[in-house]
């Protein structure tokens with residue numbers, strides 16, 4: 111039995127903060143942000159909307175898309191570094207709010223790679239026959255931990271949620287291979303400060319790591335199933351910076367129009383970025399039955415993860 115994505119969903123807050131708006135907050139320019147990162151605008155959640163509220167909306171969207179009822183969920187996995195509070199976990203809160211009466215629930219902490227870690231965890235439970243329907247969500251309210259006085263970081267991030275329902279699919283479909291990894295020695299390059307709870311990043315070091323890791327992991331998952339770069343139909347990379355994404359795209363030789371570029375409109379939404387981008391491409395009808403899709407992410411930890419999946423049920 112193979113596990114695959116049988117439904118996707120997402121939610122973004124209404125409030126848009128453009129690069130021109132950022133010029134009024136810190137010493138920056140639309141030109142700098144666009145050329146260095148590809149970001150044009152980002153979404154910011156209102157004060158009365160916390161991480162679990164964003165996650166709830168994306169979950170509802172994904173369940174509807176999968177035609178799965180909340181009470182039929184066996185497990186809820188939420189990847190986030192910005193939970194409402196340390197515990198109960200966001201997944202516990204969602205279990206109650208969705209009415210997922212029989213679902214086990216836990217949060218996954220792997221920073222921006224969290225959705226990939228959640229997806230691969232879901233795959234294990236489905237392929238060993240223990241569970242049938244697992245809801246995996248990537249969600250962040252990064253605006254809570256953004257230092258709005260630090261131009262090096264505040265221009266990069268945004269709030270959003272993305273979700274996928276993972277379930278059994280036919281043998282030739284679904285997640286065909288994966289790679290997960292971590293490099294704790296790189297922890298000091300990207301972390302949340304213990305004193306002030308704010309996000310700190312050594313952009314140059316993270317950049318170097320990401321342009322090496324994303325192309326390498328993307329190629330590895332394709333090789334694991336005996337295929338080559340030319341066989342990849344669609345690329346959904348972590349939406350952190352268009353220059354890093356381009357490195358992965360060019361290494362695989364995927365045409366520009368076959369790579370999700372949600373980063374332009376939402377910035378870096380950490381764990382939400384991959385499921386958000388995937389959900390948008392699916393809703394736009396860009397990912398077709400039988401497409402070989404590569405999802406690849408990297409993030410704080412340092413961590414990374416990639417899958418090669420054959421789209422369809």
Ligand code: ACO
Pocket residue numbers: 137138139142143146147221222261262263265300311313314316317320350351378380408409410
């Ligand atoms: N506006 C204007 N100037 C700026 C800004 C800004 N918003 N931010 C930094 N600068 C300045 C710097 O101060 C520096 O000036 P200096 O040379 O006088 O010191 C100059 O721009 C160049 O800085 P660099 O670090 O060389 O710029 P670079 O081209 O590397 O781009 C960036 C910076 C975009 C942060 C890049 O390093 C990057 O994308 N790194 C990876 C970040 C990432 O992906 N993080 C998230 C991963 S995990 C997760 O998703 C949470």
